[in-house]
Amino acid sequence: xxxxxxxxxxxxxxxxxxxxxxxxxxxxxxxxxxxxxxxxxxxxxxxxxxxxxxxxxxxxxxxxxxxxxxxxxxxxxxxxxxxxxxxxxxxxxxxxxxxxxxxxxxxxxxxxxxxxxxxxxxxxxxxxxxxxxxxxxxxxxxxxxxxxxxxxxxxxxxxxxxxxxxxxxxxxxxxxxxxxxxxxxxxxxxxxxxxxxxxxxxxxxxxxxxxxxxxxxxxxxxxxxxxxxxxxxxxxxxxxxxxxxxxxxxxxxxxxxxxxxxxxxxxxxxxxxxxxx
Amino acid sequence: xxxxxxxxxxxxxxxxxxxxxxxxxxxxxxxxxxxxxxxxxxxxxxxxxxxxxxxxxxxxxxxxxxxxxxxxxxxxxxxxxxxxxxxxxxxxxxxxxxxxxxxxxxxxxxxxxxxxxxxxxxxxxxxxxxxxxxxxxxxxxxxxxxxxxxxxxxxxxxxxxxxxxxxxxxxxxxxxxxxxxxxxxxxxxxxxxxxxxxxxxxxxxxxxxxxxxxxxxxxxxxxxxxxxxxxxxxxxxxxxxxxxxxxxxxxxxxxxxxxxxxxxxxxxxxxxxxxxxxxxxxxxxxxxxxxxxxxxxxxxxxxxxxxxxxxxxxxxxxxxxxxxxxxxxxxxxxxxxxxxxxxxxxxxxxxxxxxxxxxxxxxxxxxxxxxxxxxxxxxxxxxxxxxxxxxxxxxxxxxxxxxxxxxxxxxxxxxxxxxxxxxxxxxxxxxxxxxxxxxxxxxxxxxxxxxxxxxxxxxxxxxxxxxxxxxxxxxxxxxxxxxxxxxxxxxxxxxxxxxxxxxxxxxxxxxxxxxxxxxxxxxxxxxxxxxxxxxxxxxxxxxxxxxxxxxxxxxxxxxxxxxxxxxxxxxxxxxxxxxxxxxxxxxxxxxxxxxxxxxxxxxxxxxxxxxxxxxxxxxxxxxxxxxxxxxxxxxxxxxxxxxxxxxxxxxxxx
Ligand SMILES: Cc1cc2nc3c(=O)[nH]c(=O)nc-3n(C[C@H](O)[C@H](O)[C@H](O)COP(=O)(O)OP(=O)(O)OC[C@H]3O[C@@H](n4cnc5c(N)ncnc54)[C@H](O)[C@@H]3O)c2cc1C
Numbered sequence: 001x002x003x004x005x006x007x008x009x010x011x012x013x014x015x016x017x018x019x020x021x022x023x024x025x026x027x028x029x030x031x032x033x034x035x036x037x038x039x040x041x042x043x044x045x046x047x048x049x050x051x052x053x054x055x056x057x058x059x060x061x062x063x064x065x066x067x068x069x070x071x072x073x074x075x076x077x078x079x080x081x082x083x084x085x086x087x088x089x090x091x092x093x094x095x096x097x098x099x100x101x102x103x104x105x106x107x108x109x110x111x112x113x114x115x116x117x118x119x120x121x122x123x124x125x126x127x128x129x130x131x132x133x134x135x136x137x138x139x140x141x142x143x144x145x146x147x148x149x150x151x152x153x154x155x156x157x158x159x160x161x162x163x164x165x166x167x168x169x170x171x172x173x174x175x176x177x178x179x180x181x182x183x184x185x186x187x188x189x190x191x192x193x194x195x196x197x198x199x200x201x202x203x204x205x206x207x208x209x210x211x212x213x214x215x216x217x218x219x220x221x222x223x224x225x226x227x228x229x230x231x232x233x234x235x236x237x238x239x240x241x242x243x244x245x246x247x248x249x250x251x252x253x254x255x256x257x258x259x260x261x262x263x264x265x266x267x268x269x270x271x272x273x274x275x276x277x
Numbered sequence: 278x279x280x281x282x283x284x285x286x287x288x289x290x291x292x293x294x295x296x297x298x299x300x301x302x303x304x305x306x307x308x309x310x311x312x313x314x315x316x317x318x319x320x321x322x323x324x325x326x327x328x329x330x331x332x333x334x335x336x337x338x339x340x341x342x343x344x345x346x347x348x349x350x351x352x353x354x355x356x357x358x359x360x361x362x363x364x365x366x367x368x369x370x371x372x373x374x375x376x377x378x379x380x381x382x383x384x385x386x387x388x389x390x391x392x393x394x395x396x397x398x399x400x401x402x403x404x405x406x407x408x409x410x411x412x413x414x415x416x417x418x419x420x421x422x423x424x425x426x427x428x429x430x431x432x433x434x435x436x437x438x439x440x441x442x443x444x445x446x447x448x449x450x451x452x453x454x455x456x457x458x459x460x461x462x463x464x465x466x467x468x469x470x471x472x473x474x475x476x477x478x479x480x481x482x483x484x485x486x487x488x489x490x491x492x493x494x495x496x497x498x499x500x501x502x503x504x505x506x507x508x509x510x511x512x513x514x515x516x517x518x519x520x521x522x523x524x525x526x527x528x529x530x531x532x533x534x535x536x537x538x539x540x541x542x543x544x545x546x547x548x549x550x551x552x553x554x555x556x557x558x559x560x561x562x563x564x565x566x567x568x569x570x571x572x573x574x575x576x577x578x579x580x581x582x583x584x585x586x587x588x589x590x591x592x593x594x595x596x597x598x599x600x601x602x603x604x605x606x607x608x609x610x611x612x613x614x615x616x617x618x619x620x621x622x623x624x625x626x627x628x629x630x631x632x633x634x635x636x637x638x639x640x641x642x643x644x645x646x647x648x649x650x651x652x653x654x655x656x657x658x659x660x661x662x663x664x665x666x667x668x669x670x671x672x673x674x675x676x677x678x679x680x681x682x683x684x685x686x687x688x689x690x691x692x693x694x695x696x697x698x699x700x701x702x703x704x705x706x707x708x709x710x711x712x713x714x715x716x717x718x719x720x721x722x723x724x725x726x727x728x729x730x731x732x733x734x735x736x737x738x739x740x741x742x743x744x745x746x747x748x749x750x751x752x753x754x755x756x757x758x759x760x761x762x763x764x765x766x767x768x769x770x771x772x773x774x775x776x777x778x779x780x781x782x783x784x785x786x787x788x789x790x791x792x793x794x795x796x797x798x799x800x801x802x803x804x805x806x807x808x809x810x811x812x813x814x815x816x817x818x819x820x821x822x823x824x825x826x827x828x829x830x831x832x833x834x835x836x837x838x839x840x841x842x843x844x845x846x847x848x849x850x851x852x853x854x855x856x857x858x859x860x861x862x863x864x865x866x867x868x869x870x871x872x873x874x875x876x877x878x879x880x881x882x883x884x885x886x887x888x889x890x891x892x893x894x895x896x897x898x899x900x901x902x903x904x905x906x907x908x909x910x911x912x913x914x915x916x917x918x919x920x921x922x923x924x925x926x927x928x929x930x931x
Contacts, residue, residue, distance in 0.1 A: 001558035002403040043560070044407075 003041035010053040014133060014160065017057050022135050022158045024050040030160060031055075032074060032108035035100050060107070060162060067168045073107025073161040080106060087126065087174040087192055088166065091118045094176070097184040107161040110146070113153045113215070116186040118178065120147060121216035125192050125208030128166035134159035147215035172196050175274030177267040178210070181254060187211050188255045189263040191219070191243065193271035195231065202226045202235075207271070212249045212264055221245035222268055231276040236269055243268035287791040287801055295801065296786040305524040308481035308494050309556045316483070317346050319542060319555040320402035322392035322409045323565070324384035327420065327635040328431070329413035331382060334392060339408035345396040347549055348409060351379040354544040358510040361535055362601040366753035371443035371631075374434045376600040378537030378544075384413070385433055385599035386637050388564035393541050395553060422573060422596035422632045433599055433633035442597055442606055442631035447613040448624075448689050455588020455624040459579030463664055467656055469649050471571040471596070474642045476781075478526025479557035480566055484542035486550070492519045493543055496526070497809075498533045499819035500779055502756070504811045506535045511543055522809030525781035530641035531567040532781065533821040534603045569642025571596040572609060572649050578657045584665055584672040588624035591616055591653055595631045598638035604645075605638045606631050607754065611646030611738070617687040618654035619698045619734045620676040625688040641821060644737075651735040659731075670711075673702065673734060691738070698734060705732060739823030742907040759906035760824070761815040762832035764793050764840050766899035768886040770879025771803040774836075777817010778829035779809040785825055789833050796837035797844055798861040799878050815902060832905035839901035844881045850892040851876065851884060 008031075011017040021028050027049035031037060040046040054060060060074035063083035071080060071088065078101040080092040088106075095101055095109075095118050109119045110130060123130070124143040131140050134156055141154060148154050155161065178190035190210035196203045205226040207219040221242040229235035244261035251257045299305050336348035360376040375381075380391045392409050396402040417431030424430055425440040433440055449455070456462055482495040491513060497503050500520040508515040525532065538555050546553045557566065575592040595609040613627035627650075662672040677698040678685050686692045711730070718728045741747055742758040749755050761777035774793045780786065785808070790801035807813055817829070845859040848866040852859075858869045867875035876884075881899065884890065888897035 001560055002400055004404060004407075005400065 001042045003038070004044060004047040006041070006048055007050045008053065009050065010056045012056045012058075014057050014060075014162070017052055017054060017160060018133060018135060018158070020050075020052045021160065024052065026157070028052055030111070032105040032111075033076065033103035034108075035096075035104040036108060036112040036114065054107075054160070061105075065168075069166040069168065071106055071164045071166075073163060074105050075107075077101035077104050077106070077109075086169050087176060087194060088119065088122050090174070090176045091122045091178075091190075091192060094118055094178045094190075100184075106164055110164065111153060111155060111161055113147055113149075113151045114186075115147075115150060115213060115215050116211040118187065118190060118210060121190065121208035121210040122176075122192050123164060123166065124216045124218060125194055125206045126166040126169075127206065128164055130155075130161055131163040131165060132156075132159040132161050138162075140165070144218075150214040169194070173275045173277065175271035177271040177274070179263050179267055189249070189260050189267060191264060191267040191271045193268065193275045195226070195272065195275045197231055197276070200230055202229050202231050205239075205272075207243065207268060209243070209247065209264055212244065212247045212260060214250070217247060219243045219245070219264070219268060226272070231272075233273075236272045236276060240265050240269035240272060287794050290791065292787055292791065292801060294784045294787045295790060295806075296784065300524065307478060307524045307526060308483055308496050309554075311483055311494060311523070311554070313483065313485055313552040313554075316552040316554055317395040317397060317545075317549065318399040318402045319538075319545065319553050320394050320399075320406050321390040321538065321541075321555075321561070322394065322406045322411065323561070324380065324387060324389045324391055324411075324413070326384055326413045326415055327387050327418040328416040328433070329384050330416060331380060331384065331391060332412040332414050333410075334412075335410040336392065338410070339394055339405040342396075342401065342405045342408060344398050344401045345394060345405050346551070347395045347545070348392060348405070349379070349395070349541075349545060349548070350392045351377055351381045353548065354379060354541065355548065356510045356540060356544050357512045360537060360540065360600070361506045361509075361603060362605065363603050363755045364607040364753055365749065365755055366445065366607070367750060369443055369445055369753070371606060372434070372437040372439075372441070374437075374600060374633075378540040383416070386635055388561065388637060389599075390537055390541070390565075393545065395545055395549065395551075399556075418635045420634050420636055422571070422594050422634055425632045425634050426594075426630070433635055440633045442633055444628070444630050445610060445613075446626065446628040447610070448616065448626035449588070450626075452588055452590050452624055452626050455579045455590075456577075458581075458587040458623075460582045461664065462577060462579045463657070463661055464575070464577045465657065465660060467574045467576055467653055469570045469572045469574065469652055471636075471639070472569045472642060473563060474529030474531035474567060474569065475562070476527030476529055476531060479559055479562040480532065480536065480538065481554070481556040482539045482542050483552060483554040484539075484546040485552040486543070486547040490517050490519070491543055491547070492521065493539060494521045494523055495539055496528075496532055496781075497522045497535075497539075497819075498525075498528050498530075498779055498781060498821055499535075500809050500811050501777065501816050502819060503535050503539065507540070507543055510540055511547070519810070519812045521811070522779045522781070525779070525809070527782045528820075529643045530569070530645055530821060533641050533819070534567060536566075536602075565637055567602060567640040567642055568598065568637050569608075569639055569645070570649060571598075571639050572612070574649070574653050576653055576657055578661055580661050580665060582665065584662070584667050584675045586620060586622045586661070586676050589616065589622050589626075589654070589657065591627045591650075593627060593629040593649075595629055596634050596636065596639065597631045598636045599633060600638050602638045602640040604754070605640045607752070608639065608641060608646045609649070610752070612650040612653070614689060614691055614738055615647050615650045615736055616654065617689050617691075617736075618651060618658075619673075619678060619696070619736045620654070620658075621678045621682070621685070622676065622688055627689075645822065647737050651733065651737075655733045655735070670702070670706070674699065677702075693736065696736070702734065737823070740827035740907065741822045741824060742828060744906050756818070757906070758818060758824075758828070759904050760829040760832045761817045761902070761904045762829065762836040763815060763900065763902045764797075764833065764836040766797060766840060766844075766878065766882045766885075768882055770799065770877065770882050772797065772799060772805070774804060774806045774833055775814030776806060776808045776829050776833060777815055778820045778825040779817070780820055780825060783820070783825065785820075785829070788826055789830060792830055792833045793837045796834070796841040796861070797878050798864050798866060800864070815904070828905065828907055831907070832903045835905055836901045836903040839903065840899060843885075843895070843899060843901070844878070846892055846895065847881050847884055848876050851890060
């Protein structure tokens, strides 16, 4: 519970932060809310030599929903909840407890790449992008290209996430279902569903799965099964049956792989039912 | 507890807790809050292995680091004894391994301390532990208590040739009769898994050795006993040792122990001539502070068709872990003492087998053996009801010990002094509408939500006593089970109470002040309660087993009673009345029949401390001591019922 020794800087501009991160090299880490990084450091599973704190860098926090949705990387989960920006806000409200939501950020959550976290699957399902700045400039990474493996992303070590962008959700409705043992736990499995309804039928469906693999996943089989179908109980149930198709979720302390697949199907059905209204 | 018919004013009242303002405004003094000049911090090097031979320990790199003062291993500690275990049951053979505070030669559970780093900075010492290189030669491991008893299982302690620690039984000898008398016999295997107490404050200790005197501040429930243990291991005279439990942030039994880290801190402080402080991390707390329960109970219950229980047998397999702490092997015995629950069962027997595994020891935690019994009995009663097809309420009613039977001796051999189990169940049924709950249950079930409805009855032995029965020649615990109190009235009339218990957040400063205030006719706000310091009060047994108020509080009451008696004699003498005619009322000692004639406690104590006019032969001062050893084995027995509904929020998705 006592971390190894480290240096700490809190730069005041994004450029300074990028420089500090680059100068720090391999052993430098960005610090956002600290609610994933600091526990790892205290357990001595991580021992960065330098922490570059983003809290003083201006303009990284805030939510703008103007057609598309733009969420600053340093937006805390509780600020996202307050912004009432649809699916992402609803999912953020299920993260841990108020203390954690007051510190944890969306940028940290995505960069950490934990497949049990709530927001990665949401950004994936929403077909969002992650805007990152590094010494070489800015790039926009599609969520589908972002998550590589357990706690691994395609973000370069010297890049800083500045913003998360998600297409506007006009015409879409959504449902978010998370299953955990206690209210404030990580998901055993969570499912988010976005559906676009045109004259009673499902014109399009995007379904994200949390904790069903080493990265967040899309339930593509279920999505395909639903497209073009009327959004009623039978079609929803049939599509949801395919929610775990192609996944091989890791068993853990709380749930076997089979149980997780079961959860994915049940939660997918519930999320779709909710989205269907 | 009402002193001589002089009605109590404060006992039974709901008061604001005296001790809370400092605690909730950050003004408390916990062990970790203390710093002494020249103090070193300690951090322990702990085993990542469950079972291994230590082939080498290389400390030089750690010792060479900046700010590191010393790195000590087992050989560097000048201790005459290892960690104490206080149960020597007459007539029972028990395999007791040596248990040194730092591992000697082998480690037997994850987290076992093999070395300690001491230095000036609390971060640097933790960093330095990573530079202590310990080479382990792993040995076969056993963590499952049933597997540990199988032939060919790895042995936790080679020298005993078995992992069995001991066997112990209590209750009826003729269980066969119970099965013959039964129409049905049901058998279950009930697992009571390992738990952890996890109080809000982990452990900490601070040791100072100066000019031949040792002081230890520690998060302990048992300062006086800890002093006695240290006298043995440090080979010091008890009068040279002071143990203080300052503010302690809860324990749930986990601090009812003398721990390796305390012994190491004391030995290191003496060796280095510098105070040594250690504060546990939460991770260390989970690995190396008392675990509890961990029983596998094979249970057999015989019943008549009408639900009458003919017999209960519990075969307890108790996973004791790798070593013994203070009470480790006796904890499952408490299961046996309360195995009959609230029921009149003609034959009850518990047989206990203890077993070593490569896990941290179990010991007293949250009920210590007794909740295990309640769990067994109540689960069996429910199972039997379901099997026979009668309502859980009816099977309980059928078997409750009726009110008229008290004092009632149960087949275990324990006498229950009082109880009204039908009465408490009536009360429960009055408060909870079971029919309504059942109706809701069916409704929810239709919506795919499963709800469980349950309740339980229980009987517990609290305030373990008396010494004659629990002590060395009875149950075999090497100690007394009385409690001490001093009630000291100061010349101004304010009062200091010293108690031998050592409260850690239960609110005893308030309740003991209430008890002490009533008898001398004063108010709790001018009664200070001092505890947890071997240098200020009389010897005491500490706080555990629901004893502090039952035994310690009664001790305060008795000392306060003596103070009242002396005060009455003084008042009678000064007001020229008979002591029997003196009453305590409205904060004054008055003469019966003439309420205007009277003296306040301050006036009485003034007269006692300036002894110009005391009764013949009376010593000056106003202070009394009591060491109270309760008579009844069950200091208090109780039955309570509670309801728990588990609305399966989403526990069975379908
Ligand atoms: C008790 C507890 C319960 C939790 N429960 C949940 C839960 O139910 N669901 C859930 O989703 N999460 C949960 N979390 C995690 C929480 O949401 C974290 O706060 C979040 O995952 C990480 O965000 P952070 O701002 O704290 O990141 P930090 O811990 O500061 O950083 C995490 C990682 O991201 C990197 N990083 C941070 N910001 C950036 C950036 N802008 N650009 C590039 N890299 C960056 C850091 O270098 C680090 O590697 C829980 C955490 C705790 C402590």
